[in-house]
Amino acid sequence: MADMTVFVARTVRTMEPSLPVAEAVAVRDGRIVEVGTLDTMRPWLESHSHEIDDTFKDHCIMPGFIDPHLHPSMAAILLPMHFTTAVGWDLPWEDIGPVHDDEQFLARMESLDAALAPGEPLFTFGHHPIWHGPIDRSALNQISTARPIVAWHRGYHSITVNDACLRWMDLDTAAAGRHPQVDLDAGKFFETGLSVALRHLRGYLLETERFRAGLDRMRQVIHNGGHTTIGDAALGFYGFEQEWDHLQAVMEQPDTPFRIQLMPFAMGPEGDERTDDEFVERVLSYPSRNTHRLRFSDHAKMFADGGFFAELLMLKPPGHLDGRHGEWMTPPERFEAVARALWNAQRRIHVHCSGDLGVELALSTLEKLQWERPRFDHRFTFEHFGISSAQQVDRMAAVGAVASVNAYYVYELAEAFAARAVGYERASQISRLGSLERAGVRFAVHSDFPMAPAKPLNNAWVAANRLTESGAVMGATERASLDAAIKAITTNAAYVLGLEDEIGSLRWGKRADFTVLEADPYAVSAESLRDIPIWGTVFEGHKFPISSD
Amino acid sequence: MGASAPKDLVPVTVIAGYLGAGKTTLINELLSHDHGRRLAVLVNDFGAVNIDAALIAGHDGQTISLKNGCVCCSIADELGDALDRVLALDPAADQIVIEASGVADPANVAAYGQGWPGCRLDAVVVLADAETVQARSRDQFVGELVVRQLRRADIVMATKCDLVTEAGLAAVMDWLTETAAGAPILTRRAGQLEPELLLETAQPTARPGRQRSHAGNGPGEPAFDSAVVEVDGTLDRDRVEAALQDWPDSVLRVKGILRFNGAAGGLHIVQRVGRRWSIEPAPNGFTPDHTGKLVVIGLPGTLYHRDLTASLNRQAQ
Known part of the structure; x- marks a missing residue:
């Protein structure tokens, strides 16, 4: 058997600024050896046995898609x-x-x-x-x-x-x-x-059998969306150990074509824990249980205000159309104390925030922590980012925040929110992306599945077009550029998960994770992004076509 | 599981209020006080749990730490779970005290008392830190919530009253009265506790017709007054409902068994706690020691026995 497999394609979109387009990717032991053309990679080909795999000769190879936030x-x-x-x-x-x-x-x-x-x-x-x-x-x-x-x-x-x-x-x-x-x-x-x-x-x-059957369906959903890495954005909703057992049983299988980065639900002391130190110690202990596909790292998930679909978001004035109130998931003082404990333990904090007051709580906390104990590259991540202001985006840029945005809100909810929840102005600017891009705040887009379909191309499509289900454009200036929309499901999604050295783009040394498309997304119009058929994926060098049955 | 008789239902008292209002201190004191009730305590808050474990052991109670949830993860219903565990205790608890999370809408916690199998709601007591509540009510993150919590109260208790000046206390009492319109406002100073107001304790005994003052265990004036209102014969239910509704905000607790006339007549258990009142048919086969008496507890110097009796008896025969 050959040492290396060289995948050749009509186009290889590397998402690496130094070599954006290539024709071939050489892979050994699940990792990329070199990206280029058969000609430029000759030194490698001449010194190692290899086979050429031309399955994708009419396809476009992309870095494996990443959704950093599902459940x-x-x-x-x-x-x-x-x-x-x-x-x-x-x-x-x-x-x-x-x-x-x-x-x-x-x-x-x-x-x-x-x-x-x-x-x-x-x-x-x-x-x-x-x-x-x-x-x-x-x-x-x-x-x-x-x-x-x-x-x-x-x-x-x-x-x-x-x-x-x-x-x-x-x-x-x-x-x-x-x-x-x-x-x-x-x-x-x-x-x-x-x-x-x-x-x-x-x-x-x-019940175990039903739950695992559901997880197995989730496995198919993830593969069919073209993902090779996902983030589980809060393990422990129903019982941490039970969920962990089920995940291991269903997901840690040789035929599972993706890995899961797990973020523990980090709301402070639980069970017998009495202090924030004991709680942080538990959070720090999670990576010791990592398996090949299921991995904890230095991330922790916190919650500011209630859910967007649940309409429990906390808003600054003028609030909700009907005067209703949202809900804090954590008392603001406790939020700050828990965030401080995680910050000082060098955790990368992800905060669920739906409304602009939720964003404000996360942002003012981050500003305070930066003042107390400055950190570079902390990756404090604003998750969902339903309603925000452009001024908040500028402050996020100033303190080095990143965002993981549910762009799909625009498609399904913007018009309903305009009519029933918050009025047109704010609803049209739900999930603002253009402001983030202009301010230089890195962002991923996510599905929050099962809140939205787990389809990265669809999320990128909403991000770049801001079209609603009825076909209206909501907040055209908050569209992401095509390039930013694609980065939001590749390089920047890897960045949000802290895995940018391992996945998210195609270059030497990275995991050989590809999403194989029938067309080059940079060569089609932004309006047709979501219509690009997906052949399947390559996970750590192994091909996983999407079956059509 | 069939319908349970009302007397089997365990009363639930919700202690709510924002962080720092003194909920944990109050619960610790309730646990250590010799009021003769077996309490089960559910702590629903974030962070360090400061309930004294020794106190709980002494009362066969149980403390369960709960985190706030959201609708999409409500399948993990820790509060319901905890209630089921407490209701299974043997011997049973006389009363369940739920410490609501500092960010909870008390109505959401109260709903468990109202409709969880085996429970009935006694009262929602919302604590307010006399020193800080007004400033909190203007906080951009929690101001609205602090006010909403007060508006949901059956009884408001201003805490840490010994830490503010007399003038300051008068101002905060005015503000609370206006904000929590309709709920009686109690004051609490360090070491001062009247379980009779917070729990369904054995009602204070008093000779009928006499108003009696009860000293608190703190210094100063009487903590509350009690009176027993007696009625003869059967009563018009509408009249009793009107009385329960109309009696002044200073009436803190009312409990008794009355016999109504008319088609839906018979023995009924009548209760009022702060502004919440209920009239429930007595269970079948229920033979009370006495009927026609209501024990009324109120703020000091506010129970006018003659008025209370008159408002009930005008149509009694």
Whole structure:
């Protein structure tokens, strides 16, 4: 067997400024030996045995795509469910068309019911009254009186169930009847009322076989998106050790074509820990358990305000259109204390922040920490970055922050947020990218899957076009350039994960991770970025085509 | 699991308020006080847990550290889990005290007391640091939250009152009265504790018709007054509801068993804690020691026995 494999392609987009375009990549033991042309790499070819692999002679080789922020554990719960969302989801096992109105919703529910084995509970995800109208217990009883049905709301806030499900849950109906956020007549459990239902449903949703089947679907989703590295942006939602066991069992397999950089949920002392020192010690201990594909490093995940899809973002004045309030995930004083403990332990801090007040908390904390104990290259990362101001971007630049942005908010939510949540001006500037680019703040784009589809090309497409589902452009000057949009899923995504010396571009010594495209993204228009077909990936030198079945 | 009789439900008291309001100190004192109630304490806050483990052991209580969650990770419902563990304690707790997180909306925590199987809500007590609450209410990050927490209170307790001047205390009491419109405002000084106001303790005994002052364990004036309002015969439910609604904000606690007339008549358990009141049918087969009596606890010098009795009895027969 030859020492080296040389992949030749119509175009190799290296994303390296010193050699942006090449024709061939020589690979040995999963790492790149040299990038260039068959001619320029002759010294290597003459001194080592090699074989030429021309599978990609009509393709474009890109650095393997990176999404630095997804949630495999949340996906493991959601992916075994059946999607009924107003926006279609192209999932590896099913291309689900959009479910636009109440008629389509009920028809979809009926066909799902007909396809399931008798007695098997039907969990759907994606009901939204704006599109599907209200549903209640009696509407779901029309679908089935025997099968438990749970219709999960697109915003995750609530579920609606049928009679069979109420029986299945063996609910204390007297207690549920007293709960201010349970409407038993309608079969609806919302906000804190959701916990009353989840008390009975959680065991089913977290059961090992189901959870691992969900994770296995996540594995397919990640591969089909063309990723070779992802970030799990908060291990430990449902139970750290349990999630870690499941991840190892499903993801650490020879045929898994990607690695996962794990960020621990770092909110301060937990369990028996009494001090921030004890908490930091735990965070520092995680890398000792690394496997080949599952790795902790020096990153830690914190949370400022509530979620964007959940509409719990904290806003500066004038706040929400309807005067509602968001939620802090951490008391601001504790946020600062925990951030300081992590900062002083040289951790790279990632902060979930959705609204401009959430951004302000993270930013003012970072400014304070920089004053107290200056650090270069700290990679303090603003995650999601839903609503912000251009002035905040300038301050981020001044203190060396980076960003990992959910650009997809623009596509699915900008118009709805304009109409219902924050008005047009701020909604049109959701997920600002143009300002970041102009200020020289490095940024990645992410999916936050299962919040948005795990498709890096789609995220880059939204970033470069800012088109909504209806086809409107929102905040044209906040578009990323095509180059910045592609860097946001390659080099800068690697930078956000602190893996820029290992992945993100193609040059000597880096991992031989490629995403293989049918067209060169720099040679198509920005509008057609998301339409470029993906052949598959190469992970550490091994080819993993995307199967078309 | 079927419906449980109301008397089986464990009362839940939510102690809320922003960081530094004195929630942990208060809970530690409640745990060490000899009030005769077996408390289970759930601590829902961030960072170091300062509840004295020895105190908890002495009360067979349980402290569970909880982190704030968001909707998308609500599947990990630590508060519900903790309640289930506490409700399974044997012997059972007489009362559950939940220390809400400093950033929690008390209404969200109260919802567990209202609708979690095995629980009923006793009261939401929101603490306010007399020294800092007004400044906090203007903080860009938490100002709105601090005010919202006060507005959700059944009872507000101004803490650390011995650290402010008399004039300062008067000003903050005015501000609290305005901000937490409708909730009685208690004051607390170091070492001063009246579990009768915060917990459903055995009600203070008092001879009917007499108003009686109860000294606190701190210095100074009486901590609260109690009175027993007696009624004869059956009552008009509408009248009782109106009374519970209309009695002044200074009425802190009301509890008793009354018999109503009319179609939905029979024995009912009547309660008010601060501005929250409820009327629940007594469980089947319930044979109380006495009916027709309401024990009323109020701020010192505010219980006018004659008015209270009159407002109930006008239509009693």
